Amino acid sequence: MTALTASSSHAAPGSRQGTAARRRRVGRSAERWLLFTAVLVLAALVLLPVLIILFTAFKPAAEINAYPPTLLPGTWTLDNFTRIFHDLPFGRLFLNSMLFAGGVTLFALVFDSLAAYALARLDFRGNRVLLIVIVASLMIPFQATLIPVYQLVAQLGWVNTFAGLIIPRAADAFGIFFLRQFFISLPRDLDNAARIDGGGEFRIFRSIVLPNAVPAMLTLAIFTFVNNWNDLLWPLVFTTSPEMGTITSGLTLLTGPSGIIPYGTMMAGALIAVLPLAVMFLIMQRRFIESVATTGLK
Template identity: 40%
Template sequence: MSKRRVGARESNTIAYVVLTVGSVVMIFPFAWQLIMSLGTNADVISVPPSFWPSEFKPENYLNVFDRVPFLSQFWVSVGITVIRTVGQLVLCSMAGYAFARMYFPFKGVVLALILAILMVPPQVYLLPQYQIIQGLGWLNTVIGIAAPGIFSAFGTFMMRQFFMGLPPELEEAARLDGANQFQIFWKIMLPLAKPGLSALAIITVLWSWNDLLWPLIVATSAESMPLSAGIATLTSGRTITDYPMLLAAAMMAMAPVLILFLIMQRRVIDGVAFSGLK
């Protein structure tokens, strides 16, 4: 027994060391970005790299507001994220429940077609999506940027896996009480799917907030761009890039979703684990 305990302690020590090293490696770029956002341009581009600024310049954060309409772009990002998140929660939960619990012709074929979307690079859809948005007159609008992301094949599959993990006896009991299909979904199954909905919500928020390529194509004016696209324009058309200001802008842009993820990370892990996704 003593040898087993010693072996278990050694294995735990090795695991802690590996996890600590991995955590340091992952946190280091974020810490360096935070520190260098308060430095000078020479500190950022110095060779060998500098890990501490020679001069602290907190005004780098204020300069961001002079170079880009940060507040306007922030609210554009919020609008896009809210529309996409609400859309995916509604549509993906309904579609996932239908594929998991309902029976209709060609259900397997339709599900296979939806999952096939995951195998196609999103760049393939850019031209037809742009033509549709242009035809609707939605260029340089929040709805035009958000519209292609209100449905997700991944979200549908994730919610399907979650609903398949719920006991079917709940539906049978509800039918005996006279509930119809929609009442079963809305009052019985959907409240039980809160962990899966939370995981889908935070994944959608992170994806929508960081989306770059599509907003750059649809939005051409600075005021109609989200933060991801607005920050990208700070490096275009300039001979000298102000890297500390760019790092400061990136820090302010990632702060809301970072805080949200820290608050809801347990729900994300529980939802993904329960749905059976690896």
């Protein structure tokens, strides 16, 4: 009797521990499923506008204007894509957007990196004051400087030209500050070693700093390209000719009979406009994530 009592007393704690372990496993499994469900719901909310654009671009006009609205098209059609090239010089608008966004990105990377290198790696009088002025300029609304910049561009005769679209945006305060913060994280011993070997500042910048700042440069390139590709106000102000417009400004010219907006055609144009951005991000996403993970590390 005593042995049976002892054995049961030893079995009870083990069974309780096994039950507690099972409960913990069930709890962790439930937490994972809840997290997975929450991620799916958030992803669906984020992707819903993209899906609406995608499916609306392939709908005929009757289905777009039907009530109640439907997400999936009942009849798939390519008429909206045909019309976008018929109603607008869409190929020209696409090329203008590429030249505008690409040109601004290229110039911004060059000038922003040079200015950021000077602020991060060189000691000169007024360095701190200049940095404060650059950071303070981020607080000035873009619209506040639009009219003075337009007057200057008009006096130079750059309205309806790529020079007027690109040059005023050839440098950006955010890009300078962003790259400066990254350049500061690079060890200065590399600079000193290059100076001992007789390297000048431009050689240090080109051969040491830039190769180590590729993730940050690509991140800034993505931000700059996307912001300018999607910009509507700047091309509307500095171009008056449809031949010099961009995709965003060109889509505003779409009107149907009696001023009705052809939403199917507009969604087709928006879908085509999104594709270069999606492709660019897919190509650069590894570098982009690497930059987010390493920026700020000392």
